[in-house]
Amino acid sequence: MDNNYRTNVAKWLPPVNSMLEEWYENCLLLHKSMRKLTEEIISTTGEIESSNNCYHKNLEDILTSLEALLKDYESIKQVAYQKHPVHKYKVEHFKTLIKRRLNVVAKITRDLINDILDCKHDVLLNSIFRFVNTYNKILDLDLDVTDLSTNIFHNDCPSMIEPLKKISITRLLQILAKNRAEDYCHELIECLLANYHPEDGKTELKSTTFADAEISENSSIEIYRALTKHMTPPIASVTLPGTVISNIESIQTLVNAQNELIVNLLNVAKELSPKLFGLGAIKVNQGESRLRKAALRKATDYYQEVAWGAVSSILDHVVLWWSPEALASRHSQGALHLKDWLHQFIQANEVPPTVSPALQNLCDALGCHVTTTAWDQIFRSAYTSAFNCQSKPLSTEGTDTGQMFAELFALLVSLSNECEVGGEWVVGAPLIELPISEQIMVLHRMDHSVHMMRLWAMQEASRIAHTWDLNAFFLLVRGDLKNCIEELSYLKLADHTNALASESVNVQVYVCTRMRAKIASEVNANIQLLKDSPLKCIQTLAKICRTVSLANLHMCFPRPIYWRNNTDAAPTMQSFYVATYLEKVLLPVLEVVEDYEISNMILKIMCESWLDYIYLHRIKFSEWGALQLLTDFAFVKTWLMECSIISQTVKGHLLKNEVLRRCEGVGRLLLRHPGEAITMRKKPVRSNSASGSPESLGLERMPAEMYVPNQEQWLELRASKRCSFFCIE
Incomplete structure (x- = not known):
């Protein structure tokens, strides 16, 4: 078929x-x-x-x-x-x-x-x-x-x-720059090594050994390790004058070598492919073709721009990651050391203008890497230490967790302040020159860290206050919070509102600047809340002090029958519980702080709790009981005057606390008979101060009973006299 x-x-x-x-x-x-x-x-x-x-x-x-x-x-x-x-x-x-x-x-x-x-x-x-x-x-x-009818789109076109x-010749220059970008990265790192320690040169590079890894000597990571080996201690080495040894000619030599390479390429292209240059780029003189100087300069400048742009895009990856054993995972502080040194190197030397942006981008990239890795490490350590209740005194200045938060804030403040300066600018840099996007990342972590530290401090302070371990409490309030607030006080956040209104910027810079302003306001708000935290912790301590005082009184206060005793002899000694009460509540405060305001507050709360305990339990007092209570109240002053750990300044403020007069007034009210009037004419007794001048009596002229509110209620606590069996009420 x-x-x-x-x-x-x-x-x-x-x-x-x-x-x-x-x-x-x-x-x-x-x-x-x-x-x-x-x-x-x-x-x-x-x-x-x-x-x-x-x-x-x-x-x-x-x-x-x-x-x-x-x-x-x-x-x-x-x-x-x-x-x-x-x-x-x-x-x-x-x-x-x-x-x-x-x-x-x-x-x-x-x-x-x-x-x-x-x-x-x-x-x-x-x-x-x-x-x-x-x-x-x-x-x-x-x-x-x-x-x-076929539509071709760039993003999904095969x-x-x-x-x-x-x-064209420009396309060839682009391809060549891309192909040689990694080689230029290695050569640039060698130049940086020569600039930091030129007398060692490559000898130090070849002789560098590491016990934990063997990597090729030509690896950029090994070059970087040799570079960072000389940076210990890092801060001292980069801040002392004369430490950075300038050998900027090595970088210029690298740029010149690139220009020579391009000139060689253009000379070959001139002979074999003259059409690639376009019209007017080649001139013929006596049968010899030559490139015009303007065309040659334009081609070399274009290649430098493209080549160092390609280097800038991968330089941080070469430094940090392109190795069998990534340096970033081995050196927690290496990136920070290199960034600090590079920042000073750019500021102190005239780096070729084509290379400077690549080094500045490397600084920014290293800053981002440090922000993510170091923040993750320190914040994770602080977080686990805080919420596992493992905060322990590290020194006389704070706890281990507080020290971690202080180090974290110091790092973030340093990174943020460096973002306030752009390239060769020290102040007044244009918005386009500032690493705003990198600063946003730093500020976002700072905002979260400050918020986290404040929550931890408030929770930890409340927990410690319930145990009445006032040494640890004030170590946190006066140590950790103070250190963190001090580190955050160095934060510099410029207001770019006027610059944003006056400068013509692209959409990305505008959006980043607005976002930075928003996060900066949140950071400032959280810092203000952190500054208010010590006062709130003290207020929490005051609330807990009442509970602790009542608990101690419940354990040591005498039984009610003790206060109804009708012994004729007047008491001469304080009761056994008074010294115990003072040592359990007031003494721990006096041992750790020299602040008369806090000491006065604790003294006032414990005395008020003392009176509240008596009144809430409706304890009845005989005449002897009232005298005994008055003796107990008077012993507080004696104890304060005999306490050797109290300074004279604090002691003077404590002895003038009105709550002592109120306690005395309660004791005197319990001794009064019904209807007995309180005399207001008390003869003043003047005493000389240590300087020899008479002290002002002030409110000492007023009887102690006048410091007691609700006097009638206290009069109800007087025990009635014992009646005989034949008495008829």
Whole structure:
């Protein structure tokens, strides 16, 4: 049936002439050769990626085949017009197949140029420009076979359907800068090492050994380790005058070497591919072609910009991560040391303008790395220590947890203050020059850390106060909180509102500046809350003091029958519980603080609790009991005067506390008879102070009973006289 079908179809087709048959055969051969050439290019690209040095011979063979392929395509490009629709369709189909295959060859050739572009060998440069010329010639052909209805989007367009563009000299410079970016990173790190310790040079690099890891001597991480080895202690080494030894010529030598490399590239391109430069870039003088100085300067400047931009994008990764054993995971302080040194190095030396942005970006990236890693480490340690109730006294200045928070704040404040300065600017830097996005990250962590520290301090202070361990309590309030507030006092946050209104900035800078202002206001609000925390902790202590006082009185206060004793002899000694009460409540405060306000507050609360305990339990007092209570109250003054750990200043304020007069007034009220009037004419007794001058009596003229509110209620606590059996009430 197939033979019959073909025979019948052949009857309807016109005869094919010999020229058309030969054209078909040539198209098939060309298609086959292009397929074979594609495979050779792909194989050579794989050898280049595997660092095989045997690919140089293959490049010459590929070039020869590629140039021959173009000649063959030129020979078959023209074909006689076919009127018959079947032959016409077949010719168009063959043309489409050839064009598509040639497009594939062009794309793979472009990838090959990207991989082999380097300036290390002049012979390879000649091959590169021959490839570029051939590639551009392919694009000069009419190879467009795309459907006009196809929409191509940059973000999801497959690489095989992207429209091809000719390679210009600027495109070659871009590719070369990208290919050599990592090498430039290594060379720059070597220059930084030479600038920090030029007398050691590479000898120190080769002699550097580490017990925990063996890494290649050419690794940038090993270079960085050698660099940071000289930075111990880091702060002292970078702040003392004369420590940084300038050898800035090494960096300038690197820049000059790059310019020489580009000049060599342009000289080869001038001879082999003059069309890449465009019109007016080359001048011919007496048969000799030369590049114009303006074109040469423009090309070198463009390459420097692109090359150091590529270096800037990967330099932090090279320094921190590109190693079998990443330095970032080994040196917790290494990045901070390098950042501090680089910051001073940029400020103190005239770094080439093309290199300075790369070093500044490295500083910013290292700052971000330090912010994330160091903050995570210190904050995690402080968090676990705080909420596992493991805070222990570290020294006389604070606890271990408080010390961790203080170190954390010192780090964040230092990083934030460095973000207030941009590049070569010390003050008044334009917004575009400031690392605002990096500062946002620092301020966000600072806001969270301050909030966390405040919550921990309030909770820990309340917990410690319930145990009445006032040494630890004031170590936290007067030590940890004070140290953290002092570290945060060094924070500098400039107001960029006026600069934002006056300067013309892009959307990113505008949004970042607004976000920084928002976070800065939250940080300031949390810092203010932290500053108010010591007072709130003292207020919490005051509330707990009443509970502690009542608990101690409950344990040691005599039974009610003790106060109804009718012994005729007046008491001469204080009760046994008074000294115990004072030693349990007041003495721990006097041992740890020299603040008369806090001591007065505790004395007032414990005496008020003493009176409240008596009144709430409705204890009845006989005349002897009232005298005994009055003696107990009077012993408080005696105890204060005899206490050797109290300074004279604090002792003077404690003895003048009105609560002592109130206690005395309660005792005297319990001795009064119903209806007995309180005399207001008390003869003043003047006493001389230590300086010999008479002291002002002030409110001492007023009787003690007048300090007692609700006197009638206290009079109800007097015990009635014992009646005989025959008494009738």
